[in-house]
Amino acid sequence: MLTKSSFLYFLTLLLFKQRDKHIGTISISIVIIFLLSSILFISSSIQGSIKIALESQPDFSLSRVEAGRVVDTPVEWIDKISDIDGIVDISPRVYGRYFYRPKEESFLVVGVDFFDEQNQKELKNLIDGIDLKDFFSRDSMLVGEGVKEFLAEHFYSGDFSFKTPTGKFKKVRIYDTIPHQSNLISNDMVVMPIDLAREIFGMSEDLSTDITFNVPNDSEWDTILTKLHLLFYDLRVVEKREIAKAYSSLYNYKGGLFLILYLITIVTFMLILYQRYSMVYSSEKREIGILRATGWSIGEIVKLKFYETLIVVVVSFVLGTVLAYIYVFVWGAPLLKEIFLGGANLKNQVEFAPTINMGLLSSIFLFYAVPLFGSILIPVWRIAITSPKEAML
Amino acid sequence: MIEIDNLNKVYNDGTPQAFNALKSINLSIDDGEAIILNGVSGSGKSTLLSIIAALDKPTSGKVVVDGELISKLPDLHASAYRAKSIGFIFQHFNLIESLSVEENIYAPIVHIGLDIERIRDMAKRVMVEASIEHKADQSIRDLSGGEKQRCAIARALVRDPKLIICDEPTANLDRANSMKFIDILSRLHSRGKSIIVATHDPLFKSLPFPSRVIEMEDGVIVEG
Numbered sequence: 001m002l003t004k005s006s007f008l009y010f011l012t013l014l015l016f017k018q019r020d021k022h023i024g025t026i027s028i029s030i031v032i033i034f035l036l037s038s039i040l041f042i043s044s045s046i047q048g049s050i051k052i053a054l055e056s057q058p059d060f061s062l063s064r065v066e067a068g069r070v071v072d073t074p075v076e077w078i079d080k081i082s083d084i085d086g087i088v089d090i091s092p093r094v095y096g097r098y099f100y101r102p103k104e105e106s107f108l109v110v111g112v113d114f115f116d117e118q119n120q121k122e123l124k125n126l127i128d129g130i131d132l133k134d135f136f137s138r139d140s141m142l143v144g145e146g147v148k149e150f151l152a153e154h155f156y157s158g159d160f161s162f163k164t165p166t167g168k169f170k171k172v173r174i175y176d177t178i179p180h181q182s183n184l185i186s187n188d189m190v191v192m193p194i195d196l197a198r199e200i201f202g203m204s205e206d207l208s209t210d211i212t213f214n215v216p217n218d219s220e221w222d223t224i225l226t227k228l229h230l231l232f233y234d235l236r237v238v239e240k241r242e243i244a245k246a247y248s249s250l251y252n253y254k255g256g257l258f259l260i261l262y263l264i265t266i267v268t269f270m271l272i273l274y275q276r277y278s279m280v281y282s283s284e285k286r287e288i289g290i291l292r293a294t295g296w297s298i299g300e301i302v303k304l305k306f307y308e309t310l311i312v313v314v315v316s317f318v319l320g321t322v323l324a325y326i327y328v329f330v331w332g333a334p335l336l337k338e339i340f341l342g343g344a345n346l347k348n349q350v351e352f353a354p355t356i357n358m359g360l361l362s363s364i365f366l367f368y369a370v371p372l373f374g375s376i377l378i379p380v381w382r383i384a385i386t387s388p389k390e391a392m393l
Numbered sequence: 394m395i396e397i398d399n400l401n402k403v404y405n406d407g408t409p410q411a412f413n414a415l416k417s418i419n420l421s422i423d424d425g426e427a428i429i430l431n432g433v434s435g436s437g438k439s440t441l442l443s444i445i446a447a448l449d450k451p452t453s454g455k456v457v458v459d460g461e462l463i464s465k466l467p468d469l470h471a472s473a474y475r476a477k478s479i480g481f482i483f484q485h486f487n488l489i490e491s492l493s494v495e496e497n498i499y500a501p502i503v504h505i506g507l508d509i510e511r512i513r514d515m516a517k518r519v520m521v522e523a524s525i526e527h528k529a530d531q532s533i534r535d536l537s538g539g540e541k542q543r544c545a546i547a548r549a550l551v552r553d554p555k556l557i558i559c560d561e562p563t564a565n566l567d568r569a570n571s572m573k574f575i576d577i578l579s580r581l582h583s584r585g586k587s588i589i590v591a592t593h594d595p596l597f598k599s600l601p602f603p604s605r606v607i608e609m610e611d612g613v614i615v616e617g
Contacts, residue, residue, distance in 0.1 A: 006512045010496075010503040017491045283490065290487050293448055294501035294548065295476025297469050304504075385468075388448050392487050 033320025058212035092208030111197020165202035289391025400454030432609035438591035480549030484561035523547035539570030
């Protein structure tokens, strides 16, 4: 068809013969689409990771507050909480940041009851690959990727000794790492049996850091909260949906900053293109004038330039998104990852899971294609409607 | 047959810079006739050619070609008229520099729906007619003035138009190339084409074919 249709033949001929003109546009377009795609791929992947990481988390966590300060929560509260209808899977948790003083780094130690039904659900991904008999044969822990790397750098490859409040050291075996997909949250986390965590933090058996529970009926959440506040005056409740919002806001904020930078870049680029096609690029104007003078109508000129731009847009879009895919999902987005995930205590080992959908690709295409078409076709149309005599000057 | 009736063209109409380029022009051109529009620069020759070729619109008056009022045509029809009926040869050739000779020649007809082989055949035919076929693949940038002129002639002939319009066609040519151009015009005239040439080149005062000389001055026909 391409060889038969003279219009398509002429179109490809113009693209090839005027490739120098298009290479500049395509190159800049690829860079812009690459940046936009990378930002959106990272944002989308982070949102996906947050969703996965929070899926297994309990709906609520509750802790005691004294004079506005969060303190250890009595385990006996569990009995009172379980009296409230609608609450299920109640479980105590022990956690806290453990500071490794020589390097002034810290990681989050989380103690859980591995045999508790609720915890088994939450830790399904972790427990699945574990030989529990072997795990409990010695004091053992599971560590996030960041913790593992940090400890290895300091020659703790098989085990690590925690300093307890009594000044003694507690040696704990590094049993395994926490799976990659939850790295966004678990990167600097250490998971161990609850009694071991209590020993490390010097907590008695009747205390926990907080108590977690689920409320399967979403519409009951506010009622349950009211009942809890009536039951305990010294209470602080954190909802899972609040945590999800906090994480989303954090990464949306960073993505938003990049989108503003993208908008500034694209507006500048489009203005340059608009200027170029409006008047500065006189050979383009002359070419339109010549075609008009030899019998091309305004519609035919716009059609030619539309297809020319479409090819430029499609080539740039495909190359830009493919490069962004490789950069984000194969190479792990060096530089951009540090900007998005920077500020974490330990170097984050997050691997972005590919989460591309048609909506995302369409958004990228529209974000780029519409302004590009506008910035080229509007001046082309304006030249085409002027007298061919003037355009040829 | 071309009928021009009380044609006026005012540039920057309604402004202090208004300039009356054509004043009450009345002219009738028969089919197959050759017209030489003579006059100094600024006398209105090019403006008159542009209006006849539907490249420009008059301020008032009428241009009727073969019964069709072309001075008021909307763009689509004006473009079709230019494509089918007019072969325009410009003073500065107006060729697309990035394309070859052959590509420039078929550029005006690639949008009409014919397949590329047919279009290339049409281009080859007129290249022979304009004696430029040996430069078919050459870039416009590498051509001499005379070769560019012949390429422009071939492009003007590619749709076999009835009317050939030339605006100062020999202004950028030496005498030898000017004579070659006149020779080509002569052949076209013998084939029954109507020809209108705007020029102040004295070579056109003794053409080898019958022609009517019209003198223009300050936008007015003063003789012919």
